[in-house]
Amino acid sequence: MSRILGLDVSTKTIGIAIFENNGEKGKLQLLTHITPKVKPKPSNNTELLIKKAQIFETEFLEKYSDIEIDKVIIEEPLLRSNNVNTVGTLLRFNGMICKSVYEVLN
Numbered sequence: 001m002s003r004i005l006g007l008d009v010s011t012k013t014i015g016i017a018i019f020e021n022n023g024e025k026g027k028l029q030l031l032t033h034i035t036p037k038v039k040p041k042p043s044n045n046t047e048l049l050i051k052k053a054q055i056f057e058t059e060f061l062e063k064y065s066d067i068e069i070d071k072v073i074i075e076e077p078l079l080r081s082n083n084v085n086t087v088g089t090l091l092r093f094n095g096m097i098c099k100s101v102y103e104v105l106n
Helices: 045-061 084-105
Strands: 003-009 014-020 027-034 069-074
Touching (some): 003 084
Parallel strands (some): 003 069
Antiparallel strands (some): 003 014, 014 027
8 A cells, every 4th residue: 555645844743644645535543743842942943953854864754764655745835925034044945854855665
């Protein structure tokens, strides 16, 4: 049986859904989230994001790497914020999570 992994990535919490992939009919198998906590907090924001991505890898991806996930859908970050720094941070973290998913799940 193959599965679809859906991710809703924000810098604070990553929403996770796994669906059974049966064509037109599927079944939700898991609906959860991970809120990576980095302690002590690095002074550098990029390092903080890298460590959060590593926590996501170990707390979720590596635990589920043996189930057959054949498709991954990652929601694109909201780009309509007035704060350019927020948009840049969301895009950077989304890219890190995409890379982690690719490397762990192939």
